[in-house]
Amino acid sequence: MIINKIRKKIYLYIQYLLPKLLITNVCGYISKKKLSIITTYLIFLFIKIYKIDMKETKYPNIFHYKTFNKFFIRKLNxxxxxxxxxxxxxxxxxxxxxxxxxxxxxxxxxxxxxxxxxxxxxxxxxxxxxxxxxxxxxxxxxxxxxxxxxxxxxxxxxxxxxxxxxxxxxxxxxxxxxxxxxxxxxxxxxxxxxxxxxxxxxxxxxxxxxxxxxxxxxxxxxxxxxxxxxxxxxxxxxxxxxxxxxxxxxxxxxxxxxxxxxxxxxxxxxxxxxxxxxxxxxxxxxxxxxxxxxx
Structure with missing residues (x-):
């Protein structure tokens, strides 16, 4: 219990210290870049890690998404x-x-x-x-x-x-x-x-x-x-x-x-x-x- 509280406090403290706007801008820029096979591989990993059901999406084929951001804002069927x-x-x-x-x-x-x-x-x-x-x-x-x-x-x-x-x-x-x-x-x-x-x-x-x-x-x-x-x-x-x-x-x-x-x-x-x-x-x-x- 005490260890968990300490971990949470450290996590919150890091939140204050992080250059949040800079990280956001960098991640936003990268997510919108067309990186060919790298983009496809990142999407594949993301689907596996987070267990995303692509059958629910309008375009289930991951090769449809030319940027990671396009995948992230994917539409539902x-x-x-x-x-x-x-x-x-x-x-x-x-x-x-x-x-x-x-x-x-x-x-x-x-x-x-x-x-x-x-x-x-x-x-x-x-x-x-x-x-x-x-x-x-x-x-x-x-x-x-x-x-x-x-x-x-x-x-x-x-x-x-x-x-x-x-x-x-x-x-x-x-x-x-x-x-x-x-x-x-x-x-x-x-x-x-x-x-x-x-x-x-x-x-x-x-x-x-x-x-x-x-x-x-x-x-x-x-x-x-x-x-x-x-x-x-x-x-x-x-x-x-x-x-x-x-x-x-x-x-x-x-x-x-x-x-x-x-x-x-x-x-x-x-x-x-x-x-x-x-x-x-x-x-x-x-x-x-x-x-x-x-x-």
Whole structure:
């Protein structure tokens, strides 16, 4: 027990010391290089080490992928991943492992025993949005290296706002997420606020160590560039009439993807959904499965 605690402290200390941005940029550069047989061999090793089922992918032949990054952001064969079409159901938006799930109590989100982090700071210090989601619900999903790294829509919705929040690039694996308090406030992230038929819904894509970029299906790359200031995109409307070319995504449609892995946080206001009772910390989830019931 004592040895494990010491190992965790050393690991966290190393996280602080590592030149995270430099490592991220180097790994991102290499992952996008066409290295011929070297790329193919790296992909082969990665599949073997992480036991990836290529039968689930749209292109199962590894020679299809000319760079390691193209393999990492591989698409699924959605015919093998049906999306729950029930209009009363909200679905999972990615593959991964549930890090935490629960209620946002007094504007605080549970990270681990002895640590809660601020909803207000997580979403970019927006007072109105903070008020709407106070005492609501949250789901934190970790995308491990072997997981599919594209993020989909949980329910039909219109994008109201997109916010880039600069930050660090700490790893978000279990050791760090269960020991480094305020991890998801420290790391850079992109916040998406959607309007659905049952209320607002927030998706947050959290950057991390070696996450070269975060891309969306409508805007392209949001990260990079990396700038030390918050950036906000709005799609305003008056009396439900949108004044710009609005972005409407149906349940199951793609929001975007990570170039290498990270975390997705989903937020709901209070009294509008009820989580699937089978879900708990440590549950493995897949795109299109039941996340919650609309109340």
């Amino acid at each position: 959605m015919n093998n991943r049906p999306i729950d079409k029930n209009k009363c159901h909200v679905v999972q938006n990615t593959d991964g492992i549930i890090n935490q799930i629960g209620i946002i109590k007094d504007n605080q989100i549970f990270q681990f025993k002895g640590c809660k982090y601020s909803l207000f700071n997580l979403i970019g210090r927006d007072k109105n949005i903070n008020k709407i989601f106070s005492n609501g619900y949250f789901l934190n999903v970790y995308l491990a290296p072997n997981n599919y790294h594209r993020v989909h829509m949980s329910y039909d919705g219109i994008l109201l706002k997109m916010i880039y929040i600069p930050g660090k690039l700490f790893s978000v694996n279990n050791i760090v997420s269960e020991n480094l308090c305020n991890l998801f406030l420290l790391n850079e992230r992109v916040v998406f606020i959607f309007k659905t038929s049952f209320g607002l819904m927030i998706k947050i894509l959290v950057g991390a160590h070696i996450v070269g970029s975060i891309n969306t299906s409508w805007y392209g790359s949001i990260i990079p560039p990396r700038k030390n200031k918050i950036k906000i995109w709005n799609w305003p409307y008056i009396n439900n009439i949108y004044k710009k070319d609005f972005i409407y995504l149906k349940k199951g449609e793609e929001i975007g993807y990570f170039n290498l892995g990270s975390t997705v946080i989903t937020l709901f206001p209070p009294k509008i959904i009820r989580f699937n009772s089978n879900l708990k910390k440590g549950s493995k989830i897949k795109v299109g499965e039941l996340l919650a019931f609309i109340i």
